[in-house]
Amino acid sequence: MTSHRVSTYLAPRRRLQLASLLTAPVLWLGLVYIVALAALLVTAFWTVDELTGQVQIEWTTENVVEVFTEALYRTVTLRTLGIALLVTLIDIAVAVPVAFFMAKVASTRLRHLLVIAVLAPLWASYLVKVYAWRALLSSDGLIEWAASPFGGSTPGYGLVGVVLTLSYLWLPYVIMPIYAGFDRVPDRLLEASADLGAQGWRTLVSVVLPMIRPAIIAGSIFAFSLSLGDYISTKIVGGATQMLGTLVYDNVGAANNLPLAAAISFIPIGIILVYLAAVRRTGALRSL
């Protein structure tokens, strides 16, 4: 039996076993992904033939210089950063009271139910959720219908729509780590704080918040980095709003300028790396 012979040959040779296990996955990820990423970085320094629209191997720093000097990219970068920060803040502001209620106020049974209720919509399709907001925000949608008796109206498709939709999309991702953070705060500490005379509010600020800070930061990573790269929601509910993601998308598609798109994609990659490096120090990555 051949398989038997292979087995006896391999049995004492641990290195060879390891090599035969690792070769396929590492080759696949290396060839498909790492090469692709490296090539993308390189492509940013290539040009596009204006006549044929084909990418040419002609070295230039034009794309990168353009991205870092032109006002358009600065404006869009600032707008994207602003949206990502706003979405993160909204999600944290909503998630903290909900997570606190789940972890520290609700009974055990209610807590289990709430965890499922928060997690379930996380699984429903991303696209369907954005699509849902398109219907909600439309000029004869639910928001208009609910707001018009009070003299309000729907914000429509634009910046506000994007912020609302993105906040909605990432909210469960933010609630869950913060809930886990609250859950790790022992009740004994809260009781001790109260015994020492602290009011509820004081306990929250001096005892609970410092302890759940890493959890809040962990939650913010999701909301922040997922917002930075998003372009689908912006296309669907953003009207003419441009974000870094849509600029990249338009340059790959309509403008067919892959080198410029690659150069633009450096911005979100850079921002995320800086953010992750800053966050690493707080130890929040371990509570992901």
Next chain:
Amino acid sequence: MQLGRVARIVLGAITLVVLALIYLPLGVVFLNSISTSESLSWPPPGFTLEWWGRALHSTGALEALGTSVVVGLIASAIALVLGTLAAMALSRYRFFGKETVNLLIVLPIALPGIVTGIALNNAFRTLMGVDLAMWTLVVAHATFCIVTVYNNAFARLNASGTRLEEASMDLGAGLFTTFRLVTFPHLKSALMAGGLLAFALSFDEIIVTTFTAGTGVTTLPLWILQNMFRPSQAPVVAVIAVILAVVSVIPLAIAQRLTAKDAEAVSR
């Protein structure tokens, strides 16, 4: 914690309102799919099953469903093989560069989808000079699905330890026999869960898909995206959206149950 009654009630109320807001949009999509209004105006003037009937006869949507299933199945199959191999290597052997391999597996899902998307688009079109097709989409999906299988398999392998495998080898079973009779039966449900997660991830993916699917290759999310802006299609898109949401929730719910049951069995 010493919380006043008012504070408890306020917190409970906030939680209730937030949960309602989380479910409201999904409910609206469902109601729109059975609304008689073609333009999805609110409130629905009446209810009908016409759009569901039409969606089930829409060749475009059905073909897209077929494409999504085929892509999801092949991508999960590749991810199952590669993810299991990687999990075996990282859980059973010590070697230099382990952290790097780990990072390599996580990276495709950690970087923003658009970066993965254009990187692969560029690699296929410029680097390899091939036209985007169905197989390029499958390769892309398999790449970011590996991590879900890997995570599940790795956690299980770590939890079950090596004692049984060593016993099997001591009793004279070879490497393959040990894997077939000892390791694999232990790993089976974790692989099921990982495979289902991979399928759900692939089924729902839109960003990387946009950049790696060839012309004429339309998955269900792509079909929704293409038809969303056509007013005449609005209610049918709502039906497909409901189907997409349900189909992506079911495998995840099963996977969740599988993992929860086994966690219980292991801890017992």
